[in-house]
Amino acid sequence: MSEAISIAETLEPPYYAVIFTSVRTHVDDDYPEMAKRMLELAREQPGFLGVESVRENGLGVTVSYWASEDAIGQWKQNLEHREAQSRGQSEWYSQYKVRVARVERDYGFGNRHNTSVEPLA
Amino acid sequence: MSEAISIAETLEPPYYAVIFTSVRTHVDDDYPEMAKRMLELAREQPGFLGVESVRENGLGVTVSYWASEDAIGQWKQNLEHREAQSRGQSEWYSQYKVRVARVERDYGFGNRHNTSVEPLA
Numbered sequence: 001m002s003e004a005i006s007i008a009e010t011l012e013p014p015y016y017a018v019i020f021t022s023v024r025t026h027v028d029d030d031y032p033e034m035a036k037r038m039l040e041l042a043r044e045q046p047g048f049l050g051v052e053s054v055r056e057n058g059l060g061v062t063v064s065y066w067a068s069e070d071a072i073g074q075w076k077q078n079l080e081h082r083e084a085q086s087r088g089q090s091e092w093y094s095q096y097k098v099r100v101a102r103v104e105r106d107y108g109f110g111n112r113h114n115t116s117v118e119p120l121a
Numbered sequence: 122m123s124e125a126i127s128i129a130e131t132l133e134p135p136y137y138a139v140i141f142t143s144v145r146t147h148v149d150d151d152y153p154e155m156a157k158r159m160l161e162l163a164r165e166q167p168g169f170l171g172v173e174s175v176r177e178n179g180l181g182v183t184v185s186y187w188a189s190e191d192a193i194g195q196w197k198q199n200l201e202h203r204e205a206q207s208r209g210q211s212e213w214y215s216q217y218k219v220r221v222a223r224v225e226r227d228y229g230f231g232n233r234h235n236t237s238v239e240p241l242a
Contacts, residue, residue: 005180007142007218017222019138019184021128021173023231052142054182056175059127061182063140069225088230095231097128101138101222104190109209110144110216 007110008050008065013103015049016066022088022096024058031092034084041080047071065103072100128231129171129186134224136170137187143209143217145179152213155205162201168192186224193221 024031042048047067054061066072075081088096145152163169168188175182187193196202209217 005178007144007180007216010220013220017138017140017220019140019224021184023128052180052182054175054177054180056177059173059175061173061175061184063142063182063184093230095128095229097227097229097231099131099134099138099224099227101224103140103220103222106218106220108216108218109214110218 006052007108008052008063010049010065010103010106011067013105015103016069016072017101017103018064018066018072019099019101020060020062020064020096021099022060022062022093024055024060025092025094027091029091030087034087034092038081038084041078042075045071045075045078048075069100127173128229129173129184131170131186131224131227132188134226136224137190137193138222138224139185139187139193140220140222141181141183141185141217142220143181143183143214145176145181146213146215148212150212151208155208155213159202159205162199163196166192166196166199169196190221 039051039053042051042064048071049065049067051062051064053063066075160172160174163172163185169192170186170188172183172185174184187196
């Protein structure tokens, strides 16, 4: 998903992360379009904070960040997203795992304005 | 990190996830060796549950899973890991973010024996 090639600029914790780890099949029909569309659609959802998505050698990790568990529940039930989930199971993914997690703390290094730097010492 | 090309087989929640998102510099000196070594070293730590690591177009997402926050704290303080963190800031990464999160629930689809499948309906 070339739209998500930077570190998400999330707010102060606590917030929520959905870690979606997946293994692709060799079926490509409509997959790039779906992936792009789901990213667009997620960005429109209430409570969406950001997303980081990478795939290498067939393994994909997409982490989306949300303001609340309720926001995650609503996104999961989104009709268009449900259709994608269904085709995901029948066509695009041989395996996936979804983990819903509460981000307790974060810290970083680098040039993002909202990244609090924690020294190593 | 070619050693982490499958979905981690974690236990029942709750457990912890460390989401490490990073942007690489163009400095490759010792980087592949460090990345491989850190993965080996992490696997030896008490409370380590698994890891998923992918990089695409310079953006990397590595999610490691841990039994407790204490296990995460000990790993962060590991001497060899601290040296890698230091070189990471000075050489290998232009930017990174670390998020420590408590996994509240998980579900999946596919052929892993420990993956609980949640139907879409």
